[in-house]
Each structure stands twice: as structure tokens, then as C-alpha cells.
Amino acid sequence: MKECDSLQEQVDVLVVGSGAAGLTAALVASIEGLDVLVVEKSAHAGGTTATSGGSLWVPGAAAVLDATPDVDSQRARSYLQHEFGTWVRPDLLDAFLEASPLAIDYLSRNSEVKFAYAVNPDYHAEAPFGSATGHAITAVPFDGRLLGEDFARLKPPRRVFMVLGGMMVGRREIPILVRPFASPRAFLRTLGIVGRHARDRLRYPRGTRLLIGNALVARYLYSLRRRHVRIAYETPLVDLCRQHGRVVGAYVDRAGQRVLIKARRGVVLAAGGIAHSQTLRTTLMPEHPHQYSMADEGDTGDGVNAALKIGAAVDRSVSNPAYWSPASIWRKRNGEEILWIHGHMDRGKPGLLAVDASGRRFVNEADSYHDFVLAMFRNGGGGRAIPAHLICDHRFLRKYGFGLVRPLISRISPFVRDGYVTRARTIESLADRLGVDRTALRDTIATYNNDARTGVDSLFGRGSRALNRFNGDPDVRPNPCMHPVDRPPYYAITVWPCTIGTTIGLATDKDSRVLDDAGVPIDGLYACGNDVSSMMRGFYPGPGATLGPAVVFAYRAARHLASDAARPIAPSD
Numbered sequence: 001m002k003e004c005d006s007l008q009e010q011v012d013v014l015v016v017g018s019g020a021a022g023l024t025a026a027l028v029a030s031i032e033g034l035d036v037l038v039v040e041k042s043a044h045a046g047g048t049t050a051t052s053g054g055s056l057w058v059p060g061a062a063a064v065l066d067a068t069p070d071v072d073s074q075r076a077r078s079y080l081q082h083e084f085g086t087w088v089r090p091d092l093l094d095a096f097l098e099a100s101p102l103a104i105d106y107l108s109r110n111s112e113v114k115f116a117y118a119v120n121p122d123y124h125a126e127a128p129f130g131s132a133t134g135h136a137i138t139a140v141p142f143d144g145r146l147l148g149e150d151f152a153r154l155k156p157p158r159r160v161f162m163v164l165g166g167m168m169v170g171r172r173e174i175p176i177l178v179r180p181f182a183s184p185r186a187f188l189r190t191l192g193i194v195g196r197h198a199r200d201r202l203r204y205p206r207g208t209r210l211l212i213g214n215a216l217v218a219r220y221l222y223s224l225r226r227r228h229v230r231i232a233y234e235t236p237l238v239d240l241c242r243q244h245g246r247v248v249g250a251y252v253d254r255a256g257q258r259v260l261i262k263a264r265r266g267v268v269l270a271a272g273g274i275a276h277s278q279t280l281r282t283t284l285m286p287e288h289p290h291q292y293s294m295a296d297e298g299d300t301g302d303g304v305n306a307a308l309k310i311g312a313a314v315d316r317s318v319s320n321p322a323y324w325s326p327a328s329i330w331r332k333r334n335g336e337e338i339l340w341i342h343g344h345m346d347r348g349k350p351g352l353l354a355v356d357a358s359g360r361r362f363v364n365e366a367d368s369y370h371d372f373v374l375a376m377f378r379n380g381g382g383g384r385a386i387p388a389h390l391i392c393d394h395r396f397l398r399k400y401g402f403g404l405v406r407p408l409i410s411r412i413s414p415f416v417r418d419g420y421v422t423r424a425r426t427i428e429s430l431a432d433r434l435g436v437d438r439t440a441l442r443d444t445i446a447t448y449n450n451d452a453r454t455g456v457d458s459l460f461g462r463g464s465r466a467l468n469r470f471n472g473d474p475d476v477r478p479n480p481c482m483h484p485v486d487r488p489p490y491y492a493i494t495v496w497p498c499t500i501g502t503t504i505g506l507a508t509d510k511d512s513r514v515l516d517d518a519g520v521p522i523d524g525l526y527a528c529g530n531d532v533s534s535m536m537r538g539f540y541p542g543p544g545a546t547l548g549p550a551v552v553f554a555y556r557a558a559r560h561l562a563s564d565a566a567r568p569i570a571p572s573d
């Protein structure tokens with residue numbers, strides 16, 4: 001047990017981490033009338049959330065129901081039960097479904113954290129009770145100028161996800177910006193977006209038209225500022241402080257000084273999980289060895305470690321320990337390394353295929369990023385599909401872009417020179433350069449091309465799923481997800497498994513209270529976001545499957561903290 005004596009500050013609730021989970025807990029606790037402090041390790045707010053797609057999978061949220069009244073929480077429950085099978089944790093599933101609409105409605109009514117629905121299919125829409133219109137919402141775009149000095153604190157998106165020196169571009173804006181002269185409407189829209197950005201750049205280091213994950217965090221920051229909730233930057237959690245069985249605060253590092261912050265109601269761990277902790281990865285993810293993560297570099301397992309030290313338990317009953325995407329890495333001549341995840345922008349388009357070391361396809365390439373990597377692991381016995389190779393032809397690369405090579409505009413030779421892209425005039429020489437069997441690759445592409453012409457993927461059913469078609473190209477027929485690969489030169493990019501977050505972490509109950517080895521809640525200690533084992537149990541049923549539960553269980557934690565149940569029996573100060 002720690003000596004909790006060097007009191008520096010006292011609040012009702014101490015929140016550790018400023019991603020979606022931490023900021024939701026902080027905002028809801030504050031709205032409930034509690035005095036809240038957020039401590040954040042880095043100099044910026046937002047963690048992985050700020051650089052994410054910002055989608056939340058939240059069945060029953062009003063925005064979803066209004067747009068798709070037939071897609072209700074009951075259907076979502078059946079869909080999830082089918083997805084999870086025996087991995088389901090009924091208490092967490094019930095808690096999630098009950099609180100999803102409540103949490104989103106609460107945030108929308110009581111703060112500027114507001115969302116909109118847009119069609120985005122479940123990743124297995126064809127499964128029983130799956131939905132082709134989905135359950136996902138995204139933060140409404142936000143004007144970063146409203147943040148004032150907090151704008152500099154908002155973690156920017158990754159540079160490679162922006163254009164023109166810091167401009168964010170929405171999914172539906174890409175086709176317009178790539179072809180601004182396609183119609184008068186496209187031209188005016190382009191003029192509006194680029195003009196606004198040009199004006200921004202006179203005053204700000206990047207564009208202030210904030211979208212997706214950056215808009216989400218901006219909305220939290222704006223709402224927290226209005227409520228005078230403080231965020232202490234560069235103030236990492238070091239240890240929890242437990243007295244008489246109850247967590248009564250935490251030690252943080254403030255400018256090199258270890259100081260104690262007491263929390264009358266409790267501490268919420270939301271430090272983003274273990275993606276960048278080699279030790280915890282080795283212990284908790286032994287069957288999924290991997291090198292790369294797109295999670296925030298601060299997500300080093302600090303919350304999990306601090307809780308383990310005071311007797312918390314890990315919930316190991318997840319089907320797989322991470323959320324995955326295939327990723328490529330551009331190692332530039334100047335030593336810079338840029339990691340790129342192949343979400344759907346290229347993988348989902350017609351005319352790309354993926355092969356393993358034998359030169360054969362092993363997956364429906366247009367399935368979700370998560371399913372793609374699980375197929376790499378499954379097929380990867382002996383390292384066959386790790387790494388794998390994405391292959392396309394010149395027409396594809398120019399039209400849709402390929403990894404970090406942007407459509408239309410990018411010069412290809414620097415990518416080839418640095419070995420990021422492999423280029424060859426013939427399929428056979430491409431095979432030689434990749435070190436895969438020539439005949440196998442030639443046969444694979446011949447079959448793919450033939451299937452593209454008939455419109456039926458004879459091996460993996462590419463184009464038969466709602467998600468495939470959603471990300472395909474409606475102008476390509478008969479299958480919007482397949483096009484012959486026959487226009488040389490040919491290109492390949494090598495991809496590896498990369499985490500975008502982790503799914504294994506602390507054991508918690510339905511109100512996000514951290515459990516000990518006996519399954520008993522540790523008084524005063526809560527955890528949410530990727531610090532906990534996901535309610536989704538390692539499955540990825542649809543877009544927003546990590547941020548949805550992060551927000552919903554943070555909401556539950558804060559509501560519990562505000563209830564009488566969280567009141568200490570005797571004052572802890």
C-alpha cells in the first residue's frame with residue numbers, strides 16, 4: 001500500500017488521458033456537478049482519437065434512428081451476439097446497448113459535442129441482423145478558430161493525412177478536389193474549401209476547418225473550456241494511491257516533481273492502452289507479434305501498469321488483442337519514416353489485389369482493414385502473408401492513388417527509388433522483384449482479371465458485400481470492386497499488420513469500475529477506452545467499434561462517479 005500523504009491538490013475526479021474516453025468522462029462528470037482535473041502526458045490533447053476517423057458505432061443513437069428507423073438496438077444486439085458468439089460478455093453488451101443512445105443524447109444536449117449520421121455499412125452487413133446503412137455517427141465538423149489558445153493544444157492529424165500544408169479533407173470531398181473542373185459545383189466547392197484554407201494559413205499553422213477525429217476532440221476541448229475544466233498537460237500519471245482498499249488519488253509527474261492529486265470520488269484511467277508498450281505487448285499479445293502501431297505514441301500502457309500494481313486484473317477473454325489495419329512504411333533517403341495505413345482508399349477500389357509470399361490471393365481485399373489483417377495472421381503460418389503485397393497497374397495508381405502515392409499528382413519515381421513502391425513492366429519481373437513465384441503470380445492475376453470481366457470473384461466474393469460496394473467505384477461494371485490489372489507498368493507495395501488500438505486491457509464491470517483478481521470492483525478506480533478489454537471482445541463489427549464503446553463506457557463511469565454509490569464512506573481528506 002502507498003503512503004498517500006504529500007497532498008498537492010484535491011478534486012472530485014481525476015481523469016488520466018485526453019482521448020475520447022478521458023474527455024468524455026471529464027465532460028460528463030463536470031456536467032454532473034463534479035470538480036474535475038484531466039492530466040495528460042503529452043503537450044497536446046486528443047491522443048489517437050485526434051488523428052482518427054472519428055466514427056462512433058452507437059446503435060440506437062437518435063441520429064442513426066432518425067435516418068434508419070428500422071435499424072434499432074434490438075437488431076444491433078442480435079448482430080453483436082452473432083458476431084461475438086461465445087466470447088460475448090452479456091453484462092457489458094447490455095450496458096453498452098442501454099447507454100449508447102443515452103450517452104450521445106446527453107452529450108448533444110449538454111455540450112457542443114454533436115454528431116451527424118452518414119451511411120457507413122456494418123463490416124459484416126450480410127451476417128444475420130447486419131445493416132447496410134450501419135450504426136455509425138461522426139462529430140459534426142468544427143471551426144477550430146473558436147478554440148482560441150486551445151487550438152495550439154489540439155493534436156493535429158498526421159501530416160500525410162492533410163494536404164496543402166495542413167488542410168483536412170473529408171471523404172466525400174476527395175473526388176471533388178481531385179477533379180475541380182468536373183462541374184461548376186465542384187469548382188465552386190473547391191474554391192470555397194481552398195480559399196478558406198488560404199485565409200487560415202495567414203494566421204494559423206494549419207487549417208482550422210476541423211473534421212472527423214480532430215473535430216471530435218475540438219468539440220470536447222471547446223465544451224470543457226466553457227465549463228472551466230482544466231487539462232494539465234505534460235503531467236503524466238506515475239502511480240495510483242490506494243488507502244484502506246480505496247483509490248484516493250494518484251501521483252503525477254509535474255515538471256519533474258512527483259506530486260499527489262487526491263480524488264474524492266475516484267480516478268478514471270483513459271491512457272489509451274498498451275499499443276506502444278513492448279513489455280505488455282509481449283505478455284498480452286503473444287500470438288500476434290507485430291512491429292507497427294498507428295496509436296498515439298503516448299499509449300505506453302501507463303494506465304494498465306498503474307492499475308496492475310495495485311491488484312487490478314486483466315480481462316483476457318477477448319478473441320484477439322487489437323484493432324488492426326495493414327500498413328506500409330516509406331523509409332525516405334533522409335531517414336524519415338512514414339507509416340501509412342491502407343484503410344479503404346486504395347484497398348477498396350477495383351483493380352487492386354493482395355498476394356502472400358506464394359504469389360496467391362488469401363483474402364477479400366475489400367473487406368475491413370481489421371479482417372484483412374486477421375486473414376494475414378491466419379494465413380501467416382510460416383510468415384506466408386506477413387508481409388503481404390498489394391498489387392495494381394498504372395491506370396489504378398493514377399486514378400485512385402496507391403498508399404502514399406496520391407492520385408493524379410504524385411511523382412512516382414521517389415517512391416520507387418526509396419523502395420516503397422516496386423515497379424516492373426511485366427508481371428513476371430514484378431514477381432522476381434518481390435521474390436514470389438512467377439507462375440503463381442501470373443496465374444493469380446489472370447484469374448483475377450477473368451473474374452473482374454465476369455463480375456464474380458470466384459475465390460473470395462469480392463464485391464458481394466455491402467462494405468465492398470460502399471468503398472468500390474460505382475462507375476466500374478459489372479463489379480464495382482474489381483477491374484482487370486492489365487495496364488503496365490505494374491506496382492506493388494508491401495504491407496504489415498499494424499495496430500490502430502488495442503482490445504486487451506483491464507477487467508471492468510458495466511460501470512467501468514476496475515476489477516481485481518477476484519472480480520471485485522476496486523473502490524475509486526475506473527477505466528475506459530483502450531485501457532480496458534473491449535466490450536467488442538476483439539471483434540470489429542462496424543466503423544466506430546472502438547470509439548463508440550470508449551465514449552459510452554466513459555459516460556457510464558462518469559454517471560457512476562456522480563452517483564451516491566461513488567461517495568466515499570468516510571471523507572478521504
Ligand SMILES: Cc1cc2nc3c(=O)[nH]c(=O)nc-3n(C[C@H](O)[C@H](O)[C@H](O)COP(=O)(O)OP(=O)(O)OC[C@H]3O[C@@H](n4cnc5c(N)ncnc54)[C@H](O)[C@@H]3O)c2cc1C
Binds near residue numbers: 020042045296299528
Ligand atoms: C488512423 C486511425 C483511424 C481510426 N479511426 C477510428 C474510427 O473512425 N472509429 C473508431 O472507433 N476508432 C478509430 N480508430 C481507433 C481509435 O482512434 C482509438 O481506439 C481511440 O482513439 C482510443 O481512444 P482512447 O481515449 O482510449 O485513447 P487515446 O485517444 O489514444 O488517448 C489516450 C491519451 O492518454 C495519454 N496518456 C498516456 N499515458 C498517460 C499518462 N501516464 N498520464 C497521462 N496521460 C497519458 C496519451 O498521451 C493520449 O493523449 C482509429 C485509429 C487510427 C490510428
